[in-house]
Amino acid sequence: MKNKYNKQLVLLVCTMLSITAFSQNTPEIHGYVRNYTGVLTGQGTDYSIIQNTMNLSFEKKTPFMGFKLNPYVYHYAQDDDVDFGLREAYIDLFFDHFDLRVGKQQIVWGKADGVFITDVVSPKDLREFLLPDFEEIRIGITSIKLNYYFGKDNAFELVLAPEFEPTRYAEPGSIWFPKMSLQGAKIDMSEKKITPSLKNSEVFLKFSKLSDFIDYEIMGGYMFDDDQSMHTRRYMNPQTQTPDSVVITPRHHRLGLFGGSLGTEIKGVVLRSEAAFYTGKRFMSTNPMTPDGLIEKDYVHYLIGADWITRGINFSVQFIQEAILDYDSDIAKDKTTNTMTFIANDSFFNDKLTADVLAYWGLTNEDALIRPRITYELYGGLNLTVGGNLFFGSKGMFGQFDKNDMVYFKLKYDF
Amino acid sequence: MLQSLKIKSYLCALLLLATAAGKTVSAQEPSALKIIENVYNRDEGESRIGKIRMTLINNRDNKRIREIQQYVKDYGDMDKIIMFFITPADVRNTSFLSWSYDDESKVDNQWIYLPALKKVKRISSDSKKDYFMGSDFTYDDMGDRHPNADNHKLLRTETMNDEECYVIESIPKERGYMYSKKVTWVIKDKWIELKKTFYDEDGELLKNLTSLEYSLIKGYWFVTHLEMHNVQKNHRTDMQFIELELDAGVDDNLFTERMMSLGL
Structure with missing residues (x-):
């Protein structure tokens, strides 16, 4: 092999x-x-x-x-x-008022830092959780992207992705394999793959505007859920009338998405907001009687954030909420999940040394991930980074990896 | 009588010193504000394209090179500038867009495109106090500070490098500004800053800016080579235009999010 x-x-x-x-x-x-x-x-x-x-x-x-x-x-x-x-791997064609990009490409939307709200066009590679650089987390998708520019800093962006690519998660055995209660279940992967066809294409449209007062984006998408829905079927033993076996069939479903983002500056503070509204998202149920083990609900994911500079240090704070609308108490996920992020960075010795910290704080599950690091420029383009990834809590997105605290170094030469 | 002679001698000596060091200000000289306004309003053409090489030199004479491609356009009531970072490789394709306004009540708008994030981000106008790419220039040093932002005083006239200069002291009106004082040597008639000294918030000398080369290009006086020396850290930045075209007919479409993300 x-x-x-x-x-x-x-x-x-x-x-x-x-x-x-x-x-x-x-x-x-x-x-x-x-x-x-x-x-x-x-x-x-x-x-x-x-x-x-x-x-x-x-x-x-x-x-x-x-x-x-x-x-x-x-x-x-x-x-x-x-x-x-x-x-x-793409080709660009440039015209007076529009650009066309065809091929495998990373597409990034939205104004959030370190969080994916409307930034859902490119799927994510989470095989090492959120730890790689964002350039490495985003998976390029084969697509046709058309940008049309008009008026004063207005633009439309249309993306047609003929082949659906899902989020990649760590395999069982990896320290980054998400905690799931699938013990004893048989996994049927027959419906996981979406066959590429015009019917199965994804379409996204965005309008964006840059102005002196405010920047904003309005977007919509007809897409597949990057995260798989776990269809759970329980087969009863006809003699004992007790569950005999459980078969889980991962499947990606269609989602309607509408959202937007904005950014503006008031007295030196950059205010950002971003929101996405999904229709038809499926959530796992705790009730064994729920058909397929899934409940379909509309869902909102949004953030508000602020960036500012104090004594030369750049700070950024974001509050993020995921909310399931018309909540059903059988849904395994909480009605709302709240997270905060905190970023601070500064540089020293004429940018020879930079220090930053990125922290995620799960308010709902009382878990956290704190990522401090320092980078030293050894030579033009040659940088040494030393950092840590520290997980806190016992459950939730970050708490599940509490045993995965690590320190690391990266030696990188850019040319 | 002896006392009177002594006083006269002192006065003559002081007068000689003053003449040697710099001439006193005559009534015909323009006001300090007018001089700084002349510098601020000096015509550099309606647009320019420039490639800048910055050499960062530390106290052990180790050098680091930064190169930037710059496009600037004057729209009358506002200036637009876009910069593309070329080297070092780890910041390649980063771009910076700024819209600055003549109306001093309007704050500048600034955006940065980071290729690793593939995202255009609005950044705080307070970032003007940040040092630009690790150099000894802040973003504010590189832009045009509005004359009305400071109180100016004409200290004297003085000859420096065979150029007749006005020496202007500028004290910021705002509290907490990064410099407590600046002293500028402005070449008469050319309205070029030949030298500028910056004092930190404690009133100590922080940086010296020296214009090493300037010339008349297409009828515009333009500084093509500068050095900023941070005397407290003994760190210098040599900034030189290695390519320059004035009145370059820069396209409006350059100063857009489109160009920031597409790059050079």
């Missing part, structure tokens, strides 16, 4: 180098090489990760067109495994 991957990797690199070597219009090549080593501190001193990364970006841009090819390779030293792929 490994041999097969190695051959594909060599083929990929050779293709890249061939493009570079023989192209008459040589593209710009940028990227980074990085070592990322983390040690668990909550359960012994096991390495949580030893990862070597190469990220390459081949780019070319003219006034009429451009392209980007962004292959990556992750080497995991612990089990000598290699993961590689294309983060982005």
Whole structure:
């Protein structure tokens, strides 16, 4: 298996180098090489990760067109495994009032920091929870993106994604595998995959405006839920009339989405808000009699936030709420889930050293994730980062990983 | 009699010192505010395209290079500026957009595009106090501070580098501004700041700004090479235009979210 991957990797690199070597219009090549080593501190001193990364970006841009090819390779030293792929691979066409981008691309919407509210066009890779850089968490989707610009800083963005790509979660056995009560259940994966077709395409539309007083976006989408709904069927033993077996069928359902975001500045404080309203989202039920174990409800996800600077330190605070409308007490998830985020960063010695902290605080489950780190520029483009990921609590999104506290360092060279 | 001679001698000595160090201000000189307004309003063309190289030099003479592509356009009542960071590689494709207004009651609008986040973010106008890319220039040092934001006083006239200069002291009207005082040497008739000294909030000398090169381009006086020296940290930033075009006919579409995210 490994041999097969190695051959594909060599083929990929050779293709890249061939493009570079023989192209008459040589593209710009940028990227980074990085070592990322983390040690668990909550359960012994096991390495949580030893990862070597190469990220390459081949780019070319003219006034009429451009392209980007962004292959990556992750080497995991612990089990000598290699993961590689294309983060982005697209072609741009530029016109006077519109741009067209076709291919695999990361699409980012909204004004939230570290939280995904209307930023749902690109699915997420959560195989290492929320710990990788956001560029690595977002999965590029194959899509056609049309941007139309008109008037004074107005723009429409239309995205058509013919192939649905779901959120990726850690596999069982990983320290980042989410806690689920599926013990003894049989998993039927037959309906997890959405067959690519025009009917199964996702469509998103956004209007955005930048002005001196306020920036805002209004968006809508006809999409599949990135998170799978766990259809649960309980088969009864006809003789004992007790549950005999449980079969769980993960399935992605259609969702209607409407939302928006805005940002403005008042007396040096940038105020941000973002909200998304979903129709037809399915939630797991605690009642075994609920058909398929799921209850369908409308759902709101929103935040309000503020950024400001005090004594040269940048601060950001956000309050986020998820609320299930017309709540049913059988739903396993709380009616409302409240979270706060806190960000502070500063730089020293003419930006040679930067220090920042990002903290998530789950108000509902009394859990938290605190991520302090410092980065030192050793040489132009060569940076050493030392940081920690500290989990608190016993349940909830962060508390479930309470044993996964870690310290890490990253040595990264950008070129 | 002896006492009187002594006093006269002192006065003559003081007068000689004053003449040597700088001339006293005559009644015909423009007011300090007018001089600073002339600097502020000095015509640099309706637009410009420039590539800037900043060399950051620490107290051990270690150098770090930053390069920026800059587009500027004067819209009469407002200026728009967009900057694309080229090097170092880890900040490549970061862009910064600023709309600044002649109307001093309006705060500047600023946005930053971070390629790692693929997002245009509005940032606080208070960030003008931040140092720009680790240099010794704050965002405010690089922009035009409105003349009415400070109280100005014409201290003297003085010859520096063979240029006749007005020496102006500027004290900020607002409390808590990052500098307690600035002293500027303005070249007569060219309205260029030849030198500027910045004093910190405790009144101590913080930074010296020196215009190393300036020239007449398309009929506009323009400073093409500057050095900012932070004397407290002994850190210097050499800022030089390595490419420059004035009246460049810059397209309005450059100063948009579209260009920030598409990059150069």
